[in-house]
Amino acid sequence: MIQSLVHSLRVYLAEAWLSYHGRFAITSPFGYIASKLGFPFFLMLFFIFMGKFVGYTNPLYIVIGNVLLIPAANGLGGVTLAIRDERQWGTLSYVLGSPAPRMPIFLGRAFYYILDGFVTALLGLAIAAGIFHLDLSQVNFLLLMVCIFLVAVTSSGLGFLFGSISLVSRDGWMITTTFISALYILVGVNFPIESLPVVLQKVAYGLPLTRGILAARLALDGAGWNAISRLVAGEVLVGAIYILAGYLCFRLIEKRSMASGTLDAI
Amino acid sequence: MDPSAIVASSLNKTFNTKTGLWKTKTKSTIAVEDISFNIERGELFGLLGPNGAGKTTTVKMLTTLLLPTGGTAKILGLDVVRQTAEVRRHIGFAFSGSRGLYNRLTAIQNLKYFAELYALDPAITRKRIPELLELVGLSQRGDDRVETYSSGMVQRLHLARALLHDPEVLFLDEPTVGIDPVGARELRQTIKNLISLGKTILLTTHYMAEAEELCHRIAIINKGRIVALDSPDALKRRISGDSVIEATIQTAQAHILMDRLRILDGKTVVELKNSTEPEKLCIRTPEPARVLELLSPYLNPQYIQGLEVRNQTLEDVYITIIQGEKE
Amino acid sequence: MSRLRWGLIKRQMVVQLQVATLNLYSLGLFVIQPAVFIAVGMLLSHAAGNAMPDLVYSVVGGGIMGMWSGLVFSSTYDIAGDRYNGMLELIVGSPTSLATVEAIRTLTNVLSGLFSLSLAFITSLAIFGYSLHGVNFWGAGISLLLLLFAMWCMGVFLANFIAWSRISTWFVDYLEMPIAFLCGFMYPIRVLPGWLQILSGAIPIRWALQAMNESLLGNRDLTFLATHWAIAIGISLIFLAITRWLQVKVHDSIRLSGELSSI
Numbered sequence: 001m002i003q004s005l006v007h008s009l010r011v012y013l014a015e016a017w018l019s020y021h022g023r024f025a026i027t028s029p030f031g032y033i034a035s036k037l038g039f040p041f042f043l044m045l046f047f048i049f050m051g052k053f054v055g056y057t058n059p060l061y062i063v064i065g066n067v068l069l070i071p072a073a074n075g076l077g078g079v080t081l082a083i084r085d086e087r088q089w090g091t092l093s094y095v096l097g098s099p100a101p102r103m104p105i106f107l108g109r110a111f112y113y114i115l116d117g118f119v120t121a122l123l124g125l126a127i128a129a130g131i132f133h134l135d136l137s138q139v140n141f142l143l144l145m146v147c148i149f150l151v152a153v154t155s156s157g158l159g160f161l162f163g164s165i166s167l168v169s170r171d172g173w174m175i176t177t178t179f180i181s182a183l184y185i186l187v188g189v190n191f192p193i194e195s196l197p198v199v200l201q202k203v204a205y206g207l208p209l210t211r212g213i214l215a216a217r218l219a220l221d222g223a224g225w226n227a228i229s230r231l232v233a234g235e236v237l238v239g240a241i242y243i244l245a246g247y248l249c250f251r252l253i254e255k256r257s258m259a260s261g262t263l264d265a266i
Numbered sequence: 267m268d269p270s271a272i273v274a275s276s277l278n279k280t281f282n283t284k285t286g287l288w289k290t291k292t293k294s295t296i297a298v299e300d301i302s303f304n305i306e307r308g309e310l311f312g313l314l315g316p317n318g319a320g321k322t323t324t325v326k327m328l329t330t331l332l333l334p335t336g337g338t339a340k341i342l343g344l345d346v347v348r349q350t351a352e353v354r355r356h357i358g359f360a361f362s363g364s365r366g367l368y369n370r371l372t373a374i375q376n377l378k379y380f381a382e383l384y385a386l387d388p389a390i391t392r393k394r395i396p397e398l399l400e401l402v403g404l405s406q407r408g409d410d411r412v413e414t415y416s417s418g419m420v421q422r423l424h425l426a427r428a429l430l431h432d433p434e435v436l437f438l439d440e441p442t443v444g445i446d447p448v449g450a451r452e453l454r455q456t457i458k459n460l461i462s463l464g465k466t467i468l469l470t471t472h473y474m475a476e477a478e479e480l481c482h483r484i485a486i487i488n489k490g491r492i493v494a495l496d497s498p499d500a501l502k503r504r505i506s507g508d509s510v511i512e513a514t515i516q517t518a519q520a521h522i523l524m525d526r527l528r529i530l531d532g533k534t535v536v537e538l539k540n541s542t543e544p545e546k547l548c549i550r551t552p553e554p555a556r557v558l559e560l561l562s563p564y565l566n567p568q569y570i571q572g573l574e575v576r577n578q579t580l581e582d583v584y585i586t587i588i589q590g591e592k593e
Numbered sequence: 594m595s596r597l598r599w600g601l602i603k604r605q606m607v608v609q610l611q612v613a614t615l616n617l618y619s620l621g622l623f624v625i626q627p628a629v630f631i632a633v634g635m636l637l638s639h640a641a642g643n644a645m646p647d648l649v650y651s652v653v654g655g656g657i658m659g660m661w662s663g664l665v666f667s668s669t670y671d672i673a674g675d676r677y678n679g680m681l682e683l684i685v686g687s688p689t690s691l692a693t694v695e696a697i698r699t700l701t702n703v704l705s706g707l708f709s710l711s712l713a714f715i716t717s718l719a720i721f722g723y724s725l726h727g728v729n730f731w732g733a734g735i736s737l738l739l740l741l742f743a744m745w746c747m748g749v750f751l752a753n754f755i756a757w758s759r760i761s762t763w764f765v766d767y768l769e770m771p772i773a774f775l776c777g778f779m780y781p782i783r784v785l786p787g788w789l790q791i792l793s794g795a796i797p798i799r800w801a802l803q804a805m806n807e808s809l810l811g812n813r814d815l816t817f818l819a820t821h822w823a824i825a826i827g828i829s830l831i832f833l834a835i836t837r838w839l840q841v842k843v844h845d846s847i848r849l850s851g852e853l854s855s856i
Contacts, residue, residue: 182629
């Protein structure tokens, strides 16, 4: 039992290191951070000026929403890429052919992206606070950090789901990036969910992130645990469902490909 | 007219890579060091060497894809650094592996694309493509997407692509890697035909029999340097006219046989290949008759299960040279 | 290009469409992506209490966003993909220069982006009832041509960096938003702070786009339009000159570093 746990932990750490090294080694830390923050930062500015033009009076709403989108996009996109890369680099057969337990392999992969998204979001928040003179005196930092971390974890569930799709479809990454851009509308990043048509509001609450982002906004206003506990619990529940669904989807695809002998092809 | 098709003079290539957390340190790797050779027009020249020896780097410098960090190289009298565009018009090259083609396109579509890159006249393209597909045995599959091709077919299509503009000089980097024996033989025949048409070919390969069968001259390259350069026969003569005796032996009796052969002088080299099962005793000797005489009392299954006497092959020469380098 | 090679242009465009453009990815790039931006623009406008969004900026602007995203991503992935599958060194090793190939490819990508713009334009006409009444057609037409030219110049400029090294691919990807943000793809340039307006003046797309948007809004002031066109052409030509200089450097640099075939 202990031996098996130690083995799982070792696989987990090895996979986390591999993910980190694979993405990080190509450039220096400065280049890495610049590339990570560049896109979300300018996307945020773009939305702010779009808002300014149409008379939207609350630019800070956009700032916070987009900062919270960083860990979400990271968890979702990163995990999808980690799985897709196995296919593209032709190493999937070796990973799946090994006796290593599956869960730690992919949780290990996800861990790096979750941590990376978490740190990048904090950095993004600090930069945004400096540029836009955000008043952070009320902020409940501990709860805010919990919310950011939570958003990164729950979005990785979607990453498993999209990663599995990218194993069977050449266009999996396109579907993922399209979905990430749909998050600009759906989960309350740029404007409140209530601005959406009713159908889309229902979709929004069926997705991870929506409640996490709402909870983070409350924590930014200084709300305590009691005020956000229901939202956090809801986020955990929805996130867990997506992580489980992603994992089951992956196992299903693995089993099917092994039965049909198409492991190399996927 | 310059009789040499390819002239490499003191070619050097060093790669610099940034390392360290902040990418501030520079690490230099010498890939090719002071390589010189001449290849005559119409010659098939082989470049042999272990992985990472610098073969592909040399080929890439000669095909204008890499800039040398020292030395010069000329193709048909044209400098590969200063007259790049001219050189490219006169050379064709094909690298091993499945990369280098658009998989979503058919063979014909790929060839038409390269015909435009090489600025071929449309009338010539129309004539050349069927001819080349015929030459490489892909006439029936020309309209199929490349993603449906086997690795051997892809390799042959690479050769067709390299020949599209009828280049005078051809660079083939491990052209038979991943091809089945029948396909490889056909490809070797195609290469021979190209030589009979007057092409100059520089071939890199890991297959010694292939190099021995095809090449007029061979350069053996190791750790970025040329360590031997001659015709296959001359190279074989280089390690004397020795014969090779390979005996399949019972493992337990190896030391008895080794002891027995110890009385031979230093010109005979006895090597125990214990990586094989059953073990093999490899004896390189100028006196095969004497060795056989010494071994004759042991020619029974208890000691020796099989015996083969042969002349030195290029592989023996290659291994001797490369191992000599290691020592 | 010493002479115009129509055969190469045609073949390269066909190959580009077959290999890179006609796939599901383009649907995301040229249709869904701009649709998302249009939706954000309209919903922001709705959240701000407007009954009707600004059709030129929020809807047609979404099409411009699609054109630009399509150009940046296609150009990035064309070269990165070629490097990955070994085509880059075969192209560089041919007598046709990589610069020529990139020029044709970028043109194909820019023209493919017109699909996005047309779709956005049709949407604004058919769904939102945008009226063509008062539109300065000749001004919009000339501005659109110059916008395509400016985008093409920026495309070939950025392509250099992607060819130069794998790492730069990351940064070129991330230039998509800064340029969209600085050039005011979905809002008039005047909403930017003054110093950002000056900064955006260095990008030719900004001038052509401003002229096009103004024409769509009915501006017929020839001095205003001609000035914008002249600046767009002038800066585009400066970018082209820098591109030509860079192309020689990049050609040498990638052959020195061995980045041609790195994967």
